[in-house]
Amino acid sequence: MSSVVSPIRQPLVNGGKTYHQITEDICSPTERMPSTQWFIAFAVSIAFLGVFAFSVFWTVYWGIGSWNLNRTIGWSWDITNFVWWVGIGHAGTLISAILLLFRQKWRTGVNRAAEAMTIFAVICAGQYPLLHVGRIWLVFFIFPYPNTRGPLWVNFNSPLLWDVFAISTYLTVSLLFWYTGLVPDFATLRDRSKGIRRRIYNGLSFGWTGSAKHWQRWEALSLILAGLATPLVLSVHTIVSFDFATSVIPGWHTTIFPPYFVAGAIFSGFAMVQTLMIITRKVLKLQDYITLEHIESMNKVILVTGTIVGVAYLTELFNAWDSGYIYEQFAFYNRVLGPFYWSYIGMMTCNVLSPQIFWWKKMRRNIFVTFIMSLFVNVGMWFERFVIIATTLARDYLPSSWSYYTPTWVEIGLFVGTLGLFFTLFLLFTRVAPVVAIAEVKSILKTSGDQYSHEEH
Amino acid sequence: MENQNKSVLFGLYNDEEVLMSAIQQANEKHLDIMEVFTPFPVHGVDELLGFKESRLHIVGFIFGAIGCSFAFLFMTWVFTADWPIIFGGKPYFSAPAFIPITFELTVLFASIAMVVTFYAICGLWPGKVNPTLDDRITDDKFCIAFDANAHSEEELNAIKLFFSETNAEEVHTKDI
Structure with missing residues (x-):
């Protein structure tokens, strides 16, 4: 029953694990007292979450006038952060859905945590449009429900409304996919525990038994959900890019946006997966499951998508020059050499130049380099969105309305606050759920465990 | 497993390949397997048990x-x-x-x-309690279960013999 595995494939599970050891290694972090490191990280995250709560209160109480948006720069940090977070979310779905369809076994080590990251990132992303509507208590107006105002319907032709549907569908489907994967692993946790803990995990596991028929259906369901999530994830960032591309603003109104945004999303998402995984594998001692092989594979994806993004930047410049349209040409001249030139430099350095280091295998397999690079990419992709949004709006058609933009403390507070929200959720997740998909790792042990692959050569 | 007071005779195996050959032998002997439980999806079990493709x-x-x-x-x-x-x-x-x-x-x-x-x-939903035969089935044990009530004493002995022939690590009877 063992499938054909190339002898050049590196093992994906190290340490000569048995099935029981896999259960033990992955479940035990949820069963013992959290380490001091965890408490420190949690305290810091909670502090940032407090900053978020206060900034939200300030924004809602005083209105979005407390932000530094003005007449021409109507979008800035808020939408930058929104796109940044949504993009980060994409890696989780890519790993769990697209790599499942491509039968990539290395996904099993990282898919659970990456999907959790997706869900938390989308939750963070959702905060910005909700707050930016101003009167958050009227936010339900965006849903097309029969109302007493006519009924007055929403504008189905608007990309902003498409975004509402895309993001909420994405969050729902990601949650369903993630939770269905978690159910058998919650059952494993349940069967290791007693008393109240057992009752809680039985509730979470929906009474899973491990019956062969259930597994067969579970696999069928996972495969179809992956098939649905794959076009979904591509559609989500396509629609996010439509927010810009369907407008008539020079620099935004381009057909290159959808593929360029999707590549950038995968790029930034993988960087965030690396940041999280490198810390998680160390703190939870999961180096045998999240191996250098996984890290190297993800670095290859970062290299490819980073280079695609680089090609897109240059294509944009070429197309602007080639268009012969002065407004388009000015928009790009301004992007590179205008008042926000420093963000363009940051973007180019972090996203295009620095990932080229991963052409060297030694660098791809160096944990320290990978960690630093993952932070670079996260910063660079934030700059990319800022470049697209703020520089374009700061120099529009009418020179008399040109202005410069700097954020207020409220906007900065909201941004670092969502980092707090994200890490608080992630740290809680590492306490209550297995961060590596137990059942899926067991199913690849015989083909990818190191003790089995040594036998072949 | 909905009936009350059902008696189940089950054997636990240590490895999915041993389990697969055991199911094959059970099929050859025309033993009526009630359920198979595994800690992870084992490919090929569904075919051996004659499951149709999920719809x-x-x-x-x-x-x-x-x-x-x-x-x-x-x-x-x-x-x-x-x-x-x-x-x-x-x-x-x-x-x-x-x-x-x-x-x-x-x-x-x-x-x-x-x-x-x-x-x-x-039949899974939040709060549903399904009786489990053994806590290690979600860990590292592979289980073949027979409905003990539906078999005569003679047949049960044949099943126990089958378990020992196919290298089951443990054989138990449990009322659920």
Whole structure:
């Protein structure tokens, strides 16, 4: 029953694990007292979450006038952060859905945590449009429900409304996919525990038994959900890019946006997966499951998508020059050499130049380099969105309305606050759920465990 | 497993390959396996047990089609019949602009319907307590279970013999 595995494939599970050891290694972090490191990280995250709560209160109480948006720069940090977070979310779905369809076994080590990251990132992303509507208590107006105002319907032709549907569908489907994967692993946790803990995990596991028929259906369901999530994830960032591309603003109104945004999303998402995984594998001692092989594979994806993004930047410049349209040409001249030139430099350095280091295998397999690079990419992709949004709006058609933009403390507070929200959720997740998909790792042990692959050569 | 006071005779195996050959032998001896439990999906068990391919994808297709037509027809009705408005000089019926939401609702309906159907047909829901034969089945043991009530004493002995012949690590009887 063992499938054909190339002898050049590196093992994906190290340490000569048995099935029981896999259960033990992955479940035990949820069963013992959290380490001091965890408490420190949690305290810091909670502090940032407090900053978020206060900034939200300030924004809602005083209105979005407390932000530094003005007449021409109507979008800035808020939408930058929104796109940044949504993009980060994409890696989780890519790993769990697209790599499942491509039968990539290395996904099993990282898919659970990456999907959790997706869900938390989308939750963070959702905060910005909700707050930016101003009167958050009227936010339900965006849903097309029969109302007493006519009924007055929403504008189905608007990309902003498409975004509402895309993001909420994405969050729902990601949650369903993630939770269905978690159910058998919650059952494993349940069967290791007693008393109240057992009752809680039985509730979470929906009474899973491990019956062969259930597994067969579970696999069928996972495969179809992956098939649905794959076009979904591509559609989500396509629609996010439509927010810009369907407008008539020079620099935004381009057909290159959808593929360029999707590549950038995968790029930034993988960087965030690396940041999280490198810390998680160390703190939870999961180096045998999240191996250098996984890290190297993800670095290859970062290299490819980073280079695609680089090609897109240059294509944009070429197309602007080639268009012969002065407004388009000015928009790009301004992007590179205008008042926000420093963000363009940051973007180019972090996203295009620095990932080229991963052409060297030694660098791809160096944990320290990978960690630093993952932070670079996260910063660079934030700059990319800022470049697209703020520089374009700061120099529009009418020179008399040109202005410069700097954020207020409220906007900065909201941004670092969502980092707090994200890490608080992630740290809680590492306490209550297995961060590596137990059942899926067991199913690849015989083909990818190191003790089995040594036998072949 | 819905009946009360059911007596189950089950054997635990240590490895999925041993389990597979045991199921094969059980098939040859025409033993009536009630259930097989494994800690992870073992490919090939479903064929040995004669399971038909899951029909979940049909549910997905039907509800996807419903979501697709619901979204498209609803937007068409709103913009051509209920409250026609011209946006940006485009026709009332601007079909290309309806595609993104139509696609999203197709995926949403199909996914939710399949997941709900999956849990419903498996009899799994929050708070459901299914009796477990052994706590190690979700860890590292592979289990073949027989309904002890449905077999005579003689047949049960034959099953126990089968377990020892196929290298089951442990054999137990449990009332659930």
